[in-house]
Amino acid sequence: MKFNVEEIVKFIPVVEKPPFKPAFKTRLKWTLAAVVIYFVLARVEIAGLIRGQINPTLEALMTLTGSRVGSLMTLGIGPIITAGIVLELLVGSKIINWDIKKPEGRAKFESWNKLLAVVFAFIEAAAFVASNAVPLAPGMKIKLLAITQIAMGSIIVLFLDDLVKKWGIGSGISLFILAGISSSILIQLFSPFVYSVEQGKYVPWFTTQSMPAGKLLAFFVSLAQRDYYDAFLAAVPIISTIGIIAFVAYVQSIRIEVPIAYSMFRGFGRPWSLRLLYTSTIPVIFAFALMSNFQLIGRIGLTYQDGLYCGPLGCYDEQGVPVSGFIKYVTPPRNFVYKMIFGTVALSDITQLLVYGIIFTIFAVIFSVFWVETSGMDPESVAEQLTSYGFQIPGYRRDKRIIANILRKYIGPLAVLSGLIVGMLAMFADMFSALGRGTGLLLSVTIAYSYYQQIKMERSEDMPVFLRRLIKE
Numbered sequence: 298m299k300f301n302v303e304e305i306v307k308f309i310p311v312v313e314k315p316p317f318k319p320a321f322k323t324r325l326k327w328t329l330a331a332v333v334i335y336f337v338l339a340r341v342e343i344a345g346l347i348r349g350q351i352n353p354t355l356e357a358l359m360t361l362t363g364s365r366v367g368s369l370m371t372l373g374i375g376p377i378i379t380a381g382i383v384l385e386l387l388v389g390s391k392i393i394n395w396d397i398k399k400p401e402g403r404a405k406f407e408s409w410n411k412l413l414a415v416v417f418a419f420i421e422a423a424a425f426v427a428s429n430a431v432p433l434a435p436g437m438k439i440k441l442l443a444i445t446q447i448a449m450g451s452i453i454v455l456f457l458d459d460l461v462k463k464w465g466i467g468s469g470i471s472l473f474i475l476a477g478i479s480s481s482i483l484i485q486l487f488s489p490f491v492y493s494v495e496q497g498k499y500v501p502w503f504t505t506q507s508m509p510a511g512k513l514l515a516f517f518v519s520l521a522q523r524d525y526y527d528a529f530l531a532a533v534p535i536i537s538t539i540g541i542i543a544f545v546a547y548v549q550s551i552r553i554e555v556p557i558a559y560s561m562f563r564g565f566g567r568p569w570s571l572r573l574l575y576t577s578t579i580p581v582i583f584a585f586a587l588m589s590n591f592q593l594i595g596r597i598g599l600t601y602q603d604g605l606y607c608g609p610l611g612c613y614d615e616q617g618v619p620v621s622g623f624i625k626y627v628t629p630p631r632n633f634v635y636k637m638i639f640g641t642v643a644l645s646d647i648t649q650l651l652v653y654g655i656i657f658t659i660f661a662v663i664f665s666v667f668w669v670e671t672s673g674m675d676p677e678s679v680a681e682q683l684t685s686y687g688f689q690i691p692g693y694r695r696d697k698r699i700i701a702n703i704l705r706k707y708i709g710p711l712a713v714l715s716g717l718i719v720g721m722l723a724m725f726a727d728m729f730s731a732l733g734r735g736t737g738l739l740l741s742v743t744i745a746y747s748y749y750q751q752i753k754m755e756r757s758e759d760m761p762v763f764l765r766r767l768i769k770e
Contacts, residue, residue, distance in 0.1 A: 328465035339370040345439035363477035369450030378586040380413035422447035428596035478741040537729035575711040584660035595624035629727040658720030665716025676704040
């Protein structure tokens, strides 16, 4: 019996592609509708949930995958990214020999991506429940029900991603990451609440002796109380956030210009721009998702011994922070900048930062190179696109092979450099405790910038007035 993936994928809900390009306002409405549905699902708790404080090791995962543990969005876009990682590695390494440049190869890639996303939705849901990352009432029926609910929530995300791609603006993955990180940054800036261990819930800060969770609010409260030291500590992540945003915006603007000319109009040409961050944030998304899966696997089968919870990948302390083993080095160091300020940085902290940074950057470079090969950004695909527009390289005859050879000198190094830069930026952002978990801030800035560029290229007549004014400024 032949295993036909295309036949199985037909049973997965899909959004019909519009017969024509929808008006900009229509696409904007569907994009906003997808975001609203995402936020609503993130507030719907699964049956059998026991409320409590989220483990700190899962907070970064929640930020980067647009998830909210304990809700229908417990997995967020995690299974979609994991499916993409598996296919990127298999196709990029030629273990699966699909020609993604051809329609049939691309169709196979997309079909398998959907099927694997559904499979990983159930696998990751089971992993969350098995590792007690989602605190549930006892009973096997409750656990099975929770796995089903969590997996179905992720399948809805797959449907919403399809909706945004066909009827909205950009991709659903980027949109949900941006929405999740932006809401997280706003909470980290302005939240007037603080978690009370005694009450087991978040309470207003003025009912306790603690500072509010929102850094900007804590800064002004500390200034009002003339506690300048605490004001400085609250200002550190705000300052690092502003610095990283400015630097990422600057790097995003760097371009490499490749001269091209119209073959039909002699003397008339234009430069073809290649961004320094050629693969944008895709390498960081895949690298972080892969390392997050390691962190999730590391929580399965933990046993308590000598004050630590240990498993096959390493040990955690009672607060759930990795303290030894492989799991420690695939987890970003927490509060490193504060340890530097207090002078309490240990050799183990520096080692963890360096090893984590090296592993993360290597993964980012690998995924950057693979993404170029599988997403139509390789020299051959770009050369074919330029040739179809009637372009050629000045001084050479019109041949896409010649254009591909010229572009190969730029695109190959840019793929490596792009992964290297975003990997190191993410590491430094985490190191300086920037809002949005560092890596999340990097992603949100680059995604917001790419949305700005995409909207700017629209130049649609039905674009809202405020957007026209925004892109002109």
